[in-house]
Amino acid sequence: MAASRPDPWSFLPPHQLQAMARAWLDEDAPTFDPTSGIIGRAPRLAQLLCSSPGVLAGSPLAEAVFGVTGCEVTWRVAEGSPLPPQRTVVAEVKGPGASLLLAERVALNLLGRCSGVATVAAKAVSVAQGVQWGGVIAGTRKTTPGFRLAEKYALEVGGADPHRHVLGGGGLLLLKDNHLAAARAPLEQVVEVARRAGGFTRRLGVECSTQGEAMAAAGAGADIVLLDNFTPQELHATAAVVKAAHPRVTLEASGGINLETLPQFLGPHIDVISMGCLTHSAPALDFSLRVLSPGEGDGDEGTR
Structure with missing residues (x-):
């Protein structure tokens, strides 16, 4: 029996969710809002x-934002589920009415952005599965500053690997072209020093732009050889030689791979x-919040 995927909610540390939710709300509402006084704190349903x-x-991100403002969320669609074209x-x-509107825009932005990333990730994974390719589709560190955890999480929800979360990589050290240029030392020496500095728990990757560099990196002991900005023809020829x-x-x-060119x-x-x-080119999905009028919904809005 195939192992089931873990619950994506479990990936997010609760204390980080609270901290991020407060930071996002502080950005959008750093001081008092006169319109909140008009709405008041009477209970509302939306x-x-x-x-x-x-x-x-x-x-989880949207729920944390609503939670910080004193609202409760009941989900009708599970995280990671497909969304139809119709509303x-x-x-x-x-x-409280004022709290609903305080959290509204932040929560909608989070859902739109994360769902957009998960949607594109799922499409890429589907393309790979459609040709029965057995490798891994992954993201990169090309994320929005201050929003990386959310975007990496969205990649997971979409079925892609999030790749490195931070520059140090956690379990991966990646020597990019500028690392090698700035080091001004032979590749073998740079790899040796990086492996010693990273310790035994980390894998070491080296970015390469030619077949010669790829062979040298593999020969120097790199665990991962990153073939960057190769044409499809160059890529497959080089990969065959290195393997x-x-x-x-x-x-x-x-390097420059998108949904259209991915099959190549x-x-x-x-x-x-x-x-x-x-992450950097995923279009946001369209989310909105609708405050219900008296009599709409299941039961009295003041007691739900």
């Missing part, structure tokens, strides 16, 4: 709606395809 097809992501109620939110000489090295392809880069010797477009 619907969260989506009008775009895609994959729902960002529910769909994804959740109901209840709480023949170093069958255990992981080959990653990256899927090959038997490529283990990972990392795509910056999954």
